[in-house]
Amino acid sequence: MWNWYEWNSQEDFNAWHNAIKAKLNYPLAGYNQATGELDPTAPVTTEYTAAQLVENKWIALVQDEQAEGLTPTDLRPPPPPPRNNAD
């Protein structure tokens, strides 16, 4: 299950992210779901997760099984971005 974890700086996140990508052998190639064959035409998965700055914390989604040593965030989900709905 993916949950939100937090870092104090982007540098801290980058260091962790580079390590987890090396551990999980990123980039990951894609496979055709129907045949199971490697799909050389599909783009590879290059990033495990992406950090975002929310309320002065760098947060990112991480699978719980990959989150050893990380701090789970108690932030609520961030508010929606500004809407441009008609009134």
Place this chain on the structure above:
Amino acid sequence: MSPMLGIMASGRSGNLAPSSPVAGYTVWLDAADTATITQSGGLVSQWTDKSASAYTFTQATSANQPTTNSDTQNGKNVLTWGTNDFLLSTAASSTWIYLHNAQSTMFFAFKSTVNTTEAVLLTDDGNTSGSVGFFVAQENNAQLYTQITRGVGGSYVSSNASSNGVLNTAFTYVTVIQDATNATAANRQDTRIKQGSAIKNNVQTGAVDNGNPATSLRIGAYSGVSNALNGTYGEILIYNSILSAGNILLNQQYLAAKWGV
């Protein structure tokens, strides 16, 4: 009319629904056709359109990838959308101009489990005040909401909200018909729930912006970590024209039969 003639005259029945969509689509994304899905460990990195253009919609970050092979609808594979998932067209944003400045007809077979905030089905609007593009969303209070923006904050080409409660959290299909330059505001956007009547509530009269949309076409969320579909996606069909009433009904019958709704 004799009973036999009555049966014959009834025309297309549920058992005779079309087995494929009406020709002429510019985008056909079909989660039931797993040959069009590229995945690694069930996480989807690419969904490939079945039109002649073979547009690709990709996601390179695992945390933002939808899941395949974990849910079905009517026995067919669907893509499962989490709260942070989206796929982005690799085509230039200019490819999708017609979706905000001209005519189009779109069909969506999907389920959103979100009824209390906005859940995006499809967009190329940057979701900022003054951006250019469009969006189709399941909105607060179970509304179907569509909008065409024109790069001017507070002013729109069209903004068409259904009444509350027309959607729920069950799998369904909807139709969105757009005619951005129609002189009659109410005719600029027309939406339908399943085979229901037309929803035409737009009163906006802004002129279209003929520039590129804010982003390329995004399936299932705006940028950022909110407003994702948070449900399942079965199929998307897009035409760069307004289909005839008969062809709209054929596609609705096709989706109803295929997805069992």
